[in-house]
Amino acid sequence: MWWSRVGYRALGALCLGAALAAPGAMAAAPAASDVGKVLAAPRDSGLPADWDRKGVFIEILVRAYQDSDGDGIGDLNGVTQRLDYLKSLGVSGIWLMPISASQDHDHGYAPLNYRAIEPEYGTLADFDRLVAEAHKRGIGVILDYVINHSAAEHPLFQHAADDAASPYRDWYVFSDTEQKGWTTYGGDPWRQNGASWYYGAFDVIMPDWNLRNPAVVDFHLDNLCFWLNRGVDGFRFDAVGVLYENGPLEWDNQPENHALMKRAQDLLDAYGKRYMVCEAASDPAAFSAADSCGSAFAFGLQKYLIKSVQMGRVTSDLLYLLRTMPVARMATILSSHDYYAGSRPFKQFGGDEARYKLAAATLLTLPGRPFIYYGEEIGLVHSQPVDYQDQSIRGPMSWSGEANAGFTTAQASFRPLVENWRSHNVAAQQDRPDSLLNAYRALIALRNAHPALQTGSFEVISRDDDPVFAFVREADGERLLVLINYAARDAEVALPEGVQASAWSAIYPAGSTQRFGGTTAAAKHVKLAPMSVAVFSAAR
Ligand SMILES: [Ca+2]
Ligand SMILES: [Ca+2]
Structure with missing residues (x-):
């Protein structure tokens, strides 16, 4: 029995209501429908107990995967339509990049409402159907969760920014004095707001939450329960390196970050059969520890793996990382949606599919949980022109050589098709024994058939x-x-x-x-x- 009454009581204490923390807060911010207590109501996915440890995952940008209603934008029903394809590829898990309503209307990492589906992607009913259909095929679904920051247009931030006396002022990181000497990924993270400043490590539209406020932590745990109750199988936590700030030089990988992620892990453990993996780009091994996230992406490994293939020899860098990183508990990749992890492999290998297949074979036979990035299995390359570099590796999936690569029936897709869509699409590779797609299928099938490759x-x-x-x-x-x-x-x-x-x-x-x-x-x-x-x- 994966669940028990004892566990249920313990779990109830984990999902404490955030709304109780600020008296009158609900009335003050009526538009914030992602605030409020969520009681744990776990249910069994029907997946095997070790579904996440043994399988291969795929990362999907819903916007770019399959448009089901002809508006040029990928959506949840489109992903559901492609579940049989994913099953035939052999994956056991899907990581959906953010699907909640966002201010950016693109990647989704600026959340407007943690409990609402991005309207362009569909509805909660569409989401429930996607999860149910995935589970029927033995595939788990994990969601991207943005715990470090919200969108600036999030109703709670709007309230906090407009009124220094707002009960939500302390939910974000405000300062009445100018802060000097800070530099984060977004440059100076202190953003002026009238007579005060707020902290946003990445962007002016992404204000950091104040995770020292227990009400904010409860808010996030409640939101996690909201999705866990709907049957999601876990989370990919975004940007966990920058959760807490202790000073101009102490804003990355602070000790408090690990403690918070351990709380999230405890919550998922109480639900059972859930998997969480963290994005901790500058210190992934530490965040893989049992008293932190438990698993994190093995950033760095992909770089030296690809470099070894390119150089025609097993580099000392690759072997050193494999000796020193806890790879077995980490998530391994060749590429992802972030350009800092590298361009699309097809680009890195200059279209050399023989070398591309060597990289795939390495990824899929090494320890760890392999994550492939959508389209990686067909050699999806870059989309151009785009507004900024990350968008180039987030192009529409190429399904066929027909109009708009089978991605949409609209006149145009939300972003230009990738450069090689006519030659590198699923239909063109489906029946060709030597195609990249069939190499990926064979390698994933090999891994799925041999526990030694999964967890050995x-x-x-x-x-x-x-x-x-x-x-x-x-x-x-x-x-x-x-x-x-x-x-x-x-x-x-x-x-x-x-x-x-x-x-x-x-x-x-x-x-x-x-x-x-x-x-x-x-x-x-x-x-x-x-x-x-x-x-x-x-x-x-
Ligand atoms: Ca659509
Ligand atoms: Ca932060």
Whole structure:
């Protein structure tokens, strides 16, 4: 039984009402419909208990995925229409970039209302249907949650900014004196507001919440309960590095951040079968700790993974990160919606699909929870022209070679189609055995079929700058030997003494009959074609 009465009582204490914290507050800010107590009402998703640990996730920008009603903008019903595609790709989880009503009307990271769906995306009923249909297919859904800041047009901020006596003034970070010497991602984070200043680490339209105010923490926990009660399977927490500020030089990765994320983790644990992962770009390992988020994106790994493939050898940087980061509990990527993590892989590899497939094979055989970014599986490239760089990697998904790439029936999509949509779309790659799409499908299927790849131990055989990335994964009595030849020439690998097996037989690529292993010196060597992948299996 994944849930109990005891657990339910404990959970009730976690979802305390924020509205009670400020007497008269509800009347003062009637438009803020995301304020108020939410009682925990957990229900079972029907997903396996370890759905998140064993599967592959996909990150989706709803705006760019599939337009279902012909207005040129992707929406929730569009994602629901594409669930069968996602199932055929083999993913077990979907991370939806922000779906709540936002001031930016683009990426969604400026929330106007934490409990309302972005009107361009549909309704709560559409959302409930998406979650139910995903669960029917064994796919979990996690939501992006913006805990550091709201939109400047959020009713609570408007109230706080307009009136220094507002009960919500202390929900944000205001100062009556000018602050000097601060520099964050957004430059000077102190934004003038009449005779005062407010703190916004990223943007003038994104004022930071005052997370030292217990009422604000309760507000967020209530909002998390709101979505958990609707059946979501977890969250991706945005920008957890900048939650608390302690001074001009102490605004990143402060100790208080970890404590707050542990509270969120406790809440999800009480619901059961939920997964949370944090974006902590400058210190991801620390935020992966059990007393913090429990999992975070392994930023840095994608850079050195791609660099290794490009250089044709396993770089010392990649091996160092794999030795020092708790990768098994982290989320791994090749790319994401943020340009700081790199451009689209198709761009980084200059359209070289052989190398692209090596990177995908590495991602999907290493420890961690792999997240692919929508369209990565077909080589979706950049959209141009755009207003700013991040938008270029958030182009419409290419479904077919028909009008607007099958993304919309409108005259035009909300953003230009990506540059390679005619050649790189799902329909064009669907039945081509050597396509990127089918490489991704085969690799995800391989991972889904072998617990050793999902959660198994990890032993690196390669040394710095070897042409072949060789490692062993082991679980449940099965040992897998993964060999990825990054070099553009043949390479030979010898089984080291410590990694003996009587006979390794090939399980990837499909149809391979290659075997090696045994006691003679010759039987301990295997030859790999240039830029190729081979995975061997042996019973322990
Ligand atoms: Ca639409
Ligand atoms: Ca903050």
